[in-house]
Amino acid sequence: MGATALVEYLITGCGGFVGSHYLEYLHNTGQTGEVVGIGTTAPLNAPKDLRFRFIDCNLLDAKTLGDSIKEIRPRFCVHLASMSSVAASWTYPDKSFHNNTSIFLNLVEAIRKYSPQTRILSVGSSEQYGALSLLAEYFTESDRLAPKSPYAVAKYSQELIGQIYVKNFELDIVMTRSFNHIGPGQAERFAVSGFSRLFAQAMNNGDDSLVLPTGNIQVIRDFIDVRDVVSAYEEILRGAHTGTVYNVCSGVGVALTSVINKLSEISGVISKTETERLRLRPSDNNVVVGSHAALTNELGWEPIIPLDQSLRDILKYWQAN
Structure with missing residues (x-):
């Protein structure tokens, strides 16, 4: 053929x-x-x-x-x-x-x-x-x-x-x-990477708090x-x-608010969020979570990297970049 x-x-x-x-x-x-x-x-x-x-x-x-x-x-x-x-x-x-x-x-x-x-x-x-x-x-x-x-x-x-x-x-x-x-090297225009960059910047500057501009952070996503x-x-x-x-997918739903809280815990930087109108979308999906059962059952694949490890690695990436 x-x-x-x-x-x-x-x-x-x-x-x-x-x-x-x-x-x-x-x-x-x-x-x-x-x-x-x-x-x-x-x-x-x-x-x-x-x-x-x-x-x-x-x-x-x-x-x-x-x-x-x-x-x-x-x-x-x-x-x-x-x-x-x-x-x-x-x-x-x-x-x-x-x-x-x-x-x-x-x-x-x-x-x-x-x-x-x-x-x-x-x-x-x-x-x-x-x-x-x-x-x-x-x-x-x-x-x-x-x-x-x-x-x-x-x-x-x-x-x-x-x-x-x-x-x-x-x-x-x-x-x-x-x-x-998510992961190290992702562009900052994506929410988790963008939040992580600001936390890493605060860490590098020795700041103990920051103001985080956000869109809709109540949404739940499968990271x-x-x-x-x-x-x-x-x-x-x-x-x-x-x-x-x-x-x-990971099969686990996490709210963006929880991601921000985890970044704060890992970095030791306290954050205050401020919603910016330009960051809001005309239409958003409130909850998007997947099942990887088919992929696991048929091909034997499973995710192995936990969210906390991903966030730590993203913070390290932005601290160095």
């Missing part, structure tokens, strides 16, 4: 938060095959012992992307490139669709034409579910999807495209609905460490049946 693969991995978005951790994971697990990153942002510090090279390519340019796929014909494609901010999608809905749905369509079309043997990991979002009902404890993969933001709709569209290409073109695609990632995320992605990429969708 097509020519023999020339490289082991093609990773889109390898210069981003998850991508950098994925490269580190491949290095730590002894990956010896060639790994190619593609996109417009190269990783700052790819592991030196990893057989890695980077192709500068705008994923919205279908022809250039197609030429690259034709050249490398990867065994695996890990599609991480995304405009992943829900908040930004309300301001720039067109960019959210271009940088989620459109780039994925370009990618699967290129693989369909030039490398149909490639297995693709398509990363979706828990935002596709909407909010939990009052009677439900968590989302499972069989629950109805009810996206409520431009970003969520764009990610839902990406998943539907994936299913179409599996059923009609026999592409080998596996998919996720990933819950809120999962990015290092657990990439291990889950690898299990899904190598073990899932074609067309399968898995939740990637």
Whole structure:
């Protein structure tokens, strides 16, 4: 079914938060095959012992992307490139669709034409579910999807495209609905990382208190460490049946208020929160918690990094940066 693969991995978005951790994971697990990153942002510090090279390519340019796929014909494609901010999608809905749905369509079309043997990991979002009902404890993969933001709709569209290409073109695609990632190296525009940066700054300055600007901190989210995320992605990429969708989550719901309290306890810095109107979204999901039972039962994966450890590592990162 097509020519023999020339490289082991093609990773889109390898210069981003998850991508950098994925490269580190491949290095730590002894990956010896060639790994190619593609996109417009190269990783700052790819592991030196990893057989890695980077192709500068705008994923919205279908022809250039197609030429690259034709050249490398990867065994695996890990599609991480995304405009992943829900908040930004309300301001720039067109960019959210271009940088989620459109780039994925370009990618699967290129693989369909030039490398149909490639297995693709398509990363979706828990935002596709909407909010939990009052009677439900968590989302499972069989629950109805009810996206409520431009970003969520764009990610839902990406998943539907994936299913179409599996059923009609026999592409080998596996998919996720990933819950809120946290960990060292995440951009400060994401709530937990942004809060952590301010606490770390206070620690470095010797301050014993700070004022924390916030949006809606009553929401409950399922936070999962990015290092657990990439291990889950690898299990899904190598073990899932074609067309399968898995939740990637911790299975534990935590209010943002609790995260702030934990950061205060760990850092020794007292915080006072102030709600800023510009940080509030037009529509928000009050409770988003997932179940990873399917992933655990079928592929044996479980998260191993507790929230407190994630927060300590994020604080250390910001203290050093």
